[in-house]
Amino acid sequence: MVLVGLPNTGKSTLLNSLVGERLSIVGARPQTTWQRVAGIRTEPGVQMILVDTPGILASGKLLHRSMMCEAHAAARDADVAIVVLDGTRTLANDELLWLTEFADGLRSPMALAVNKADDRRFDASRRRALPSAIASDHHIVSAHLGTGIDSLLDFVRGHLPEGPFLYPEDHIATAPTRFFVQELVRESVFEIYRQEIPYAVSVAVEEFREDREPLYISAALYVERRSQKGMVIGKAGRGIRALGSAARTRIEEFLGRRVYLDLWVRVWEGWRRNEKGLAKFGYAVPDDASKSR
Ligand SMILES: Nc1nc2c(ncn2[C@@H]2O[C@H](COP(=O)(O)OP(=O)(O)OP(=O)(O)O)[C@@H](O)[C@H]2O)c(=O)[nH]1
Ligand SMILES: [Mg+2]
Numbered sequence: 001m002v003l004v005g006l007p008n009t010g011k012s013t014l015l016n017s018l019v020g021e022r023l024s025i026v027g028a029r030p031q032t033t034w035q036r037v038a039g040i041r042t043e044p045g046v047q048m049i050l051v052d053t054p055g056i057l058a059s060g061k062l063l064h065r066s067m068m069c070e071a072h073a074a075a076r077d078a079d080v081a082i083v084v085l086d087g088t089r090t091l092a093n094d095e096l097l098w099l100t101e102f103a104d105g106l107r108s109p110m111a112l113a114v115n116k117a118d119d120r121r122f123d124a125s126r127r128r129a130l131p132s133a134i135a136s137d138h139h140i141v142s143a144h145l146g147t148g149i150d151s152l153l154d155f156v157r158g159h160l161p162e163g164p165f166l167y168p169e170d171h172i173a174t175a176p177t178r179f180f181v182q183e184l185v186r187e188s189v190f191e192i193y194r195q196e197i198p199y200a201v202s203v204a205v206e207e208f209r210e211d212r213e214p215l216y217i218s219a220a221l222y223v224e225r226r227s228q229k230g231m232v233i234g235k236a237g238r239g240i241r242a243l244g245s246a247a248r249t250r251i252e253e254f255l256g257r258r259v260y261l262d263l264w265v266r267v268w269e270g271w272r273r274n275e276k277g278l279a280k281f282g283y284a285v286p287d288d289a290s291k292s293r
Contacts, residue, residue: 001048001156002078003113004071004102006095007031007055009086010115013143015039015052018153021172022254023180024052025187031055031199032190034067035283036074037183038174040167046157047165049174051078056102058094062292063272069284072105080159081106082152083134087114088121091129103134109159111137113152118142178205179282181251185219185263188247192239197231200224202271202281206264214258217251222268222281229265240265 003011007030015024019039025032037052053074054067075081083103085091091099103110114127117140127135137155141148167174182203190198200223207218223229233240240263248261271277275289286292 001080001082002051002053002074003082003084004053004075005055005084006099007057009055009084010143011055011084012052014084014113014115014141015050017143017146017149018050019172023173025183027187027190029190029198035070040172040174042165042169046160047167048156048160049166056098058098060293062278062286062289063283065286065292066278066284069286075106079108079161080156081108081110082113083110084113084115085127086116087124087126088116088119090126096129100131100134110134111139111152111155113139113141115141115143117147118145178208180254181205181208181217181219184250184254185247188243188250191246192243193232197228200228200272201232204281214260215255216260218262220264220266222266222271224268224270224272226267229267232265
């Protein structure tokens with residue numbers, strides 16, 4: 001099953017709610033998720049692979065095109081799709097167009113999750129802006145409270161192919177631990193910094209020493225410009241210290257053990273606009289990458 005939708009609609013929060021673990025990073029600002037994140041939910045007799053994707057946007061920028069490659073590829077691979085709509089916001093015309101185009105390309109059975117039902121601005125009738133092909137089978141959900149999740153899961157169960165379990169019953173994720181560490185540092189970057197910084201930083205885990213107590217992790221934050229390095233470090237190192245502390249807390253909670261986290265800031269001029277930059281950080285490289293800005 002794949003979760004698709006516009007940025008900031010709550011796809012990642014919903015994935016976490018469906019898996020019952022904080023696997024995919026969540027942020028108050030749009031474009032938090034940059035690549036697909038898979039979670040596994042195993043019930044008696046049923047195993048679901050649930051895939052979170054970057055929010056749909058139309059942009060010529062290379063990283064944004066990479067994110068859309070991921071969303072399209074994940075959607076193509078899935079047996080069932082859930083389109084997630086933010087029930088607290090009215091769709092702008094261009095957003096409606098992007099979402100409709102994306103959903104038109106889906107070949108799998110699809111249902112709509114109208115999310116954020118717990119918010120006082122929620123209005124389920126906002127779904128009526130969508131074409132009936134997307135809006136007809138709709139489920140009112142709150143990813144925060146977990147309401148409406150059962151009806152969504154019923155829909156998914158009803159459309160899964162028969163087959164053996166692909167993963168052991170106690171597995172909840174497919175990616176290696178390093179991936180989640182990298183993402184938790186990124187989530188902390190979104191929490192600590194404002195303006196463009198969260199969109200300019202990618203994270204590479206350089207050392208991961210499980211044989212040490214506490215577990216030793218060294219990670220590099222790559223920024224796009226020299227001036228951003230100073231912004232990340234902050235006055236008297238306050239920025240990077242706050243980041244280190246926020247990220248360590250998250251990683252310790254995720255791994256259930258004590259962690260020593262070393263963070264480094266490096267400059268890679270324009271990494272987001274560079275195929276090698278995307279590849280280094282594990283992001284999809286669009287086929288015609290040279291056409292990007
Ligand atoms: N009130 C309310 N807020 C929610 C709910 N689900 C998600 N949010 C909030 O919506 C914001 C975006 O959530 P994400 O899960 O990061 O959204 P996303 O669709 O994955 O966003 P991108 O990765 O940027 O595409 C966060 O501030 C969440 O806390 C919900 O059920 N209720
Ligand atoms: Mg997300």
